[in-house]
Amino acid sequence: MGYYILRRILATIPVVVFVMVFIFSLLYITPGDPAAILAGDQATQEEINFIRNELGLDRSFPVRFVEWSSGILQGDFGTSIFTRLPVAQMILQRVEPTVSLMVVVLIMAISVAVPLGVLAAWKHGSLLDRGIMLFAVLGFSVPVFVIGYVLAWFMGLQLGWLPVQGYVPLSKGFWLWLRMLLLPAATLATFYVAIIARITRAAMLEILLQDYIRTARAKGLSEWAVLFIHGLRNASVPIITVIGIGIAVMISGAVVIESVFALPGLGRLTVDSILRRDYPVIQAVILIFSFVYVLINLLIDLSYTLIDPRIRY
Amino acid sequence: MSDRPIDNEQYPAADPRTAILSPPPNHSPIVRSILQHPTMWIGAVLLLLVALVAVFAPLIATTDPAALDPGMRVKAPSADALFGTDMLGRDIFSRCVYGARVSPIVGIGVALCSSLVGLAIGLIAGFIRWVDNIIMRIMDGMMSIPAILLAIALMTLMRGGSIFNVVFAITIAEIPRVARLTRSAVLTVRELDYVEAGVACGTSKAGIIWRHIMPNTLAPITVQATYICASAMITEAILSFIGAGLPTSVPSWGNIMAEGRALWQVKPNIVFFPALFLSITVLAVNLVGDGLRDAIDPRLSKGV
Numbered sequence: 001m002g003y004y005i006l007r008r009i010l011a012t013i014p015v016v017v018f019v020m021v022f023i024f025s026l027l028y029i030t031p032g033d034p035a036a037i038l039a040g041d042q043a044t045q046e047e048i049n050f051i052r053n054e055l056g057l058d059r060s061f062p063v064r065f066v067e068w069s070s071g072i073l074q075g076d077f078g079t080s081i082f083t084r085l086p087v088a089q090m091i092l093q094r095v096e097p098t099v100s101l102m103v104v105v106l107i108m109a110i111s112v113a114v115p116l117g118v119l120a121a122w123k124h125g126s127l128l129d130r131g132i133m134l135f136a137v138l139g140f141s142v143p144v145f146v147i148g149y150v151l152a153w154f155m156g157l158q159l160g161w162l163p164v165q166g167y168v169p170l171s172k173g174f175w176l177w178l179r180m181l182l183l184p185a186a187t188l189a190t191f192y193v194a195i196i197a198r199i200t201r202a203a204m205l206e207i208l209l210q211d212y213i214r215t216a217r218a219k220g221l222s223e224w225a226v227l228f229i230h231g232l233r234n235a236s237v238p239i240i241t242v243i244g245i246g247i248a249v250m251i252s253g254a255v256v257i258e259s260v261f262a263l264p265g266l267g268r269l270t271v272d273s274i275l276r277r278d279y280p281v282i283q284a285v286i287l288i289f290s291f292v293y294v295l296i297n298l299l300i301d302l303s304y305t306l307i308d309p310r311i312r313y
Numbered sequence: 314m315s316d317r318p319i320d321n322e323q324y325p326a327a328d329p330r331t332a333i334l335s336p337p338p339n340h341s342p343i344v345r346s347i348l349q350h351p352t353m354w355i356g357a358v359l360l361l362l363v364a365l366v367a368v369f370a371p372l373i374a375t376t377d378p379a380a381l382d383p384g385m386r387v388k389a390p391s392a393d394a395l396f397g398t399d400m401l402g403r404d405i406f407s408r409c410v411y412g413a414r415v416s417p418i419v420g421i422g423v424a425l426c427s428s429l430v431g432l433a434i435g436l437i438a439g440f441i442r443w444v445d446n447i448i449m450r451i452m453d454g455m456m457s458i459p460a461i462l463l464a465i466a467l468m469t470l471m472r473g474g475s476i477f478n479v480v481f482a483i484t485i486a487e488i489p490r491v492a493r494l495t496r497s498a499v500l501t502v503r504e505l506d507y508v509e510a511g512v513a514c515g516t517s518k519a520g521i522i523w524r525h526i527m528p529n530t531l532a533p534i535t536v537q538a539t540y541i542c543a544s545a546m547i548t549e550a551i552l553s554f555i556g557a558g559l560p561t562s563v564p565s566w567g568n569i570m571a572e573g574r575a576l577w578q579v580k581p582n583i584v585f586f587p588a589l590f591l592s593i594t595v596l597a598v599n600l601v602g603d604g605l606r607d608a609i610d611p612r613l614s615k616g617v
Binding site for chain 2: 014015016018019022023026027030031032034037038137138140141142143144145146149153157164248249251252255256259270271274275277279282283285286289290293294297
């Protein structure tokens with residue numbers, strides 16, 4: 001068991017290294033002179049040279065990669081081309097809204113999607129099941145910012161229940177903080193609910209046909225206990241896996257939705273950086289989000305052994 | 314798996330009583346298919362409509378989608394401008410209609426390119442054991458980079474947002490998914506008897522991959538390609554929406570929405586109508602994809 005955990009942690013190292021090499025080499029594999037492209041059409045030679053020097057394009061690939069990656073391991077993500085501030089500092093200022101948003105989305109999505117999926121599997125083939133699955137397909141098909149606008153327009157502007165723009169730090173009070181996050185979180189959760197509910201339903205359908213479910217029913221357990229204790233626990237591995245995979249979708253969604261709801265988070269920073277062609281910031285945000293994704297999926301892999309003692313490796 | 318009750322519902326005639334009481338109605342294959350997969354046919358009809366709109370865009374559009382009209386800025390929907398006008402006075406209806414030419418091209422382009430490259434990578438990984446581990450670790454790495462962020466980085470580094478660049482950027486992000494799917498399909502097919510027979514007959518490795526293994530991976534990849542097409546259209550819209558996609562002069566649905574971004578609280582129509590076009594198209598592609606999946610693997614059926 002301890003050996004497995006160690007091996008699993010070590011196995012993420014090549015993935016992390018590859019991600020770093022890949023993101024770093026984007027500068028080299030795209031056509032044209034990146035320094036000139038990032039500087040824009042009206043740039044002077046001096047500005048182009050500054051960017052070239054800043055990105056290290058004047059040095060050789062291996063030398064630059066070692067410099068760059070050792071900097072990152074020490075928390076130095078380089079300097080912004082636009083603000084000329086350290087990228088790490090710009091990112092730290094923006095972390096709170098994004099992390100808050102994701103935590104609220106996760107809690108919201110799981111607490112809605114799992115019961116929906118269980119319900120759909122339980123009433124398999126019924127109108128309710130069809131309705132839930134139709135919602136799931138719609139959740140896949142409507143772009144996240146469209147859901148955001150519709151929710152904001154209806155709940156925020158028409159009904160006036162919730163604020164549609166801005167962010168209040170958690171230190172100013174829990175309710176104020178949560179109120180600002182409810183609409184963007186509900187928006188992001190829609191897609192997440194769709195994928196989690198679909199997988200929960202599929203996994204539960206499989207489990208509900210097992211003999212031990214029949215046994216549980218036969219010995220007179222309440223339907224609630226059968227579904228949520230005997231059923232859900234055994235269906236939880238695929239559900240947790242899809243929650244992990246969905247993190248990537250949630251990150252992508254956050255990039256967009258922060259612009260819609262004017263949340264000053266990492267996604268907003270990314271979008272602002274696109275317009276400023278501030279590549280060091282974009283690069284750093286990608287790296288950080290990728291690391292988060294790898295880390296969460298590592299934790300999920302490790303959690304399998306806790307959920308299902310049969311998984312020992 | 315084999316004794317699932319769902320399977321029995323698929324073949325009502327297998328129950329002798331129903332077979333005697335109500336013989337299966339003698340519909341033509343097309344009618345039967347529509348009755349069995351209504352949602353897939355709804356999707357197909359919607360797609361056909363989108364294709365017609367794209368082909369006949371010049372006839373349907375009421376004005377030139379690029380025509381500026383300073384006197385007609387941010388007008389609400391009316392008889393003159395069905396969906397209203399944007400900040401430059403361009404007619405949103407006409408722009409939405411021409412948008413039907415852009416998004417599907419991006420979606421199909423990404424689906425084709427990523428399927429071909431992913432298929433090749435997956436076949437190699439699945440059949441040549443020593444490269445398998447290397448390739449799959451690389452794919453794992455690529456998959457841990459959120460697709461939209463990867464596309465954003467590529468778009469920032471490329472000069473100008475041509476359709477080609479957008480397709481390229483989204484394709485790179487989608488390849489690992491196809492490669493993984495192909496590999497897993499190859500791994501199951503590889504162990505089957507007829508592949509062994511091929512090896513015993515002395516067929517070359519390339520011949521076995523090409524003639525015996527590849528055709529058996531095409532079904533799941535086709536299904537995957539429809540899903541990729543749908544998600545690529547959304548990604549394109551998102552890229553354009555945040556200013557990392559096609560140039561603003563191109564009337565893509567994402568671009569039209571981007572123009573309504575600043576004004577959405579007062580003029581929701583600028584965002585709403587292109588969003589409707591986009592959502593319907595993506596939904597149609599997803600419905601067709603679900604239908605194809607059910608046709609290929611009936612065990613997964615009975616969803617929506």
